[in-house]
Amino acid sequence: MALRHAVLAALLDGELSGYELAKAFDVGVANFWYAQPQQLYAELTRLEKAGLVVGREVVQETRPTKRLFHVTDAGLAELEDFAAASAKPSFVRDDLLVKVRAADHVDTAVLIEQLTERAAFAQAKIDLFGKLLRSMRGDRTEDEFLRHGDRIGPYLTGLRGLSFEQGNRDWCARTITVLRERQTVRARH
Template sequence: MTLRHAVLAALLDEERSGYQLAKAFDMGVANFWYAKPQQLYAELTRLEQGGLVSGREVVQAGRPNKRLFTVTDTGLAELEEFTAAAAKPSVLRDDLMVKVQAADSVDTDHLIARLTERIGFARTKAELFEHLLRTMRGDRSEEDFLLHGRPIGPYLTCLRGLAFERGNLDWGERAIAVLRARQDRPKTRDAEGDDR
């Protein structure tokens, strides 16, 4: 996937300005595709030049004019082609995993501090996803929304984001518990080199 597909997908439901697109990325799209605002503005320009989105100028009283973008038929065809192509498996690249991988040789207190930070971030993100999901479904039950609600795509990606962050929470808490338990016991080595 490229940023172009993430931007096109984010513009499907409504016409958005670059600023609104950046907020949409922060609120939902960032759970599966992160981009800085300047990257989004540059991508919007490329997409408009390529005919995948169209922009229109909106005159605002007392404020600078803004451009609103929407997906064109060409952009929708691009998304259709992208959707039909086989998806590549996800690959986890996370500096925290590298740090934990080195747990037997580094200061455990530092790892616990980094894990605690990650848990805090995961908790905040999980709360955000829960709020987004409640907002999207309104007064409906989740079962009803999943069968009949719109937009279902953003709802499903938020569900995935929530599951991801809950997984981070569970794993982080377990990793801290393991590291603390190992700190609290005297170390001896058995004949095979394992700590006992």
């Protein structure tokens, strides 16, 4: 029951349709969760059955009818309970790290390729988070916003997402450098 709470948390600031939610999750909900649209629709159905969210139909003229969901009091209570329960330690699950761990036994060239790709991806995320954070805080400074703004939750998680991706980018760069250097050293023999 983990996606469940991620969905609840995402629905906190305003009504969303399953489709909109799916887009938010595709971006990665500030990088700490990822899910396919189908999973979200299924989760929303479960949440509604459990009375933690309610949906209302919105008939649109030109587009398909959609259902907007919001969190109920029961849903909020559930989140409170969840927040109070002890959290599992976080983990990164990352194919790329598995590959690098095997670096001494697999082809260096493909690793460098993938690290380059990942660095670019991380940079794109960094830019995205930068924009998101700026738009959340408006013209205030970060400190100002964090002190007096309302809805700082998404901002705080955004900060973690940003620094995570900076960490990814920098580590990729470093790793690429190391692997390249070793390639040239070997080439000299």
